[in-house]
Amino acid sequence: METVREYLSEKASVLKYVALGGLISSLIAFVLRIILLGAIYMILKNFDCLGVRVYGEALLATTLIMIGGTYIPGGFIGGLYVGYKVKDEKLRILLLFSALLGCTVLLALMFFFLGYRVTYYLEMERELRISVFLPLLGVLVGTYLGGYSVNWGKEEEKISEGKLVLEEAPISLALTDIRGVGSRRAKRLRAAGIETVEDLVKASPRVLSAKTGIPEKTIQRIIEHAKRMIEKESLRSMS
Amino acid sequence: MKRLEPVKRLPVLVFLTLVISLGIAGYALFQFAIMKHSRGEYFYLVTKELEFEFPKNWSVFTQEFSNESGEVYYIAVYPPATHKRWVSILFVVYDERFTEFYMGRYGLTNTSQALLFEAERTYNDIKRRNEHVTMNLTERGTLNISGVEATYLLITFRDGYMDNDGDLHNLTVMFLSWTQGTSQGEKTYYLIFYGVEEEWSQLRIQRIFEHLLNTLKMSGSRDGDG
Numbered sequence: 001m002e003t004v005r006e007y008l009s010e011k012a013s014v015l016k017y018v019a020l021g022g023l024i025s026s027l028i029a030f031v032l033r034i035i036l037l038g039a040i041y042m043i044l045k046n047f048d049c050l051g052v053r054v055y056g057e058a059l060l061a062t063t064l065i066m067i068g069g070t071y072i073p074g075g076f077i078g079g080l081y082v083g084y085k086v087k088d089e090k091l092r093i094l095l096l097f098s099a100l101l102g103c104t105v106l107l108a109l110m111f112f113f114l115g116y117r118v119t120y121y122l123e124m125e126r127e128l129r130i131s132v133f134l135p136l137l138g139v140l141v142g143t144y145l146g147g148y149s150v151n152w153g154k155e156e157e158k159i160s161e162g163k164l165v166l167e168e169a170p171i172s173l174a175l176t177d178i179r180g181v182g183s184r185r186a187k188r189l190r191a192a193g194i195e196t197v198e199d200l201v202k203a204s205p206r207v208l209s210a211k212t213g214i215p216e217k218t219i220q221r222i223i224e225h226a227k228r229m230i231e232k233e234s235l236r237s238m239s
Numbered sequence: 240m241k242r243l244e245p246v247k248r249l250p251v252l253v254f255l256t257l258v259i260s261l262g263i264a265g266y267a268l269f270q271f272a273i274m275k276h277s278r279g280e281y282f283y284l285v286t287k288e289l290e291f292e293f294p295k296n297w298s299v300f301t302q303e304f305s306n307e308s309g310e311v312y313y314i315a316v317y318p319p320a321t322h323k324r325w326v327s328i329l330f331v332v333y334d335e336r337f338t339e340f341y342m343g344r345y346g347l348t349n350t351s352q353a354l355l356f357e358a359e360r361t362y363n364d365i366k367r368r369n370e371h372v373t374m375n376l377t378e379r380g381t382l383n384i385s386g387v388e389a390t391y392l393l394i395t396f397r398d399g400y401m402d403n404d405g406d407l408h409n410l411t412v413m414f415l416s417w418t419q420g421t422s423q424g425e426k427t428y429y430l431i432f433y434g435v436e437e438e439w440s441q442l443r444i445q446r447i448f449e450h451l452l453n454t455l456k457m458s459g460s461r462d463g464d465g
Binding site: 044045048049050051052053054055057058060062063064065067068069072073095099141142144146147148152 | 247248250251253254257258259260261262264267268269270271272273275276284293294295296297298299300301306319323
């Protein structure tokens, strides 16, 4: 019962982060869109070139600026949030959901709250059948870039751990010997009162997760590795 | 503080590259459009129905409606919004089917009748908002537009325009209309030049209107095209 509850609460918190990431993406893109359209209008007005907006090239230019200046940055910031909060193996899929939600909310905001003046370009985008595709593409690209900005190089971290372990060896050899525990995690574990592999095996993953901030699932995996290490160690000593 | 390895910065670099390159591409496209369509102080616009030059800082909006009666094409040309100083130029083009439908429905036989009908329709529209409005026909005559004779009416609607503060202004409207024969019948063209009297009578506005009329061509008619 306790395990089911823990599992559900873990999933709920992940979903909450994904939804929040999507909302952050949409709100930032929405605000940036208003600012950018206003800025484009003011710049063209100041340079006495407002009339250029009627041409196809200007529509394309506005669309490119919208992708680069609103959809991608909005998605990027939302993605950063999701990537920072969720250290899940399924980050790739979670980011996709976050981007889809962000794009849906953004389109809804643009249609229902801005009215004709700001959606003027959207009307023209609709003629080109790009009103949904381009915001979606922009938010998607931005979300993945943001998500992986925080998590990029996780694989490299494992490789570099060897080097870090040697640096930390005199004080925490036992903990950093465990697969998945680098110097930073070892420090966090020690701060939570875990000094040895034995301490780690005895600890509750839930409590330890709350104390260290390391996701519970990751701690469970680390404990499994630690148990296997103890078994191997005891077999070696017996032989 | 541990320094990020270059590989960890890759998504950030991709993000920055995308944002900067899209911004530069957008700016370059705007510059290209401005250079391509500029003709001195004016932009040259070619639409489905008409070609003309308009001031660079004015806006243009085009829209097309079609139903079983035919097609109607609108082009609105207007300067940046200014308080109490409203002026606007509107082109309306009825295709062959809609011209037939329109003339038949309202019992009109030529452009002069059509102009009077449109003037009366505008008067009734204004009267719904201000019942004290009066209509004065100032001038009527013909003009040559791109080799075609157009009939015009110059009308003043006294107290015909109410600004945002609720103040009333006289509204001057010049209605121009002409038809052009095609293989499928006749197309009807309207050019309506609206404006608050104080603004409409300004020399610079009159010059803009004259320039627009002088450069106006029906799309497809290439005579005299530079």
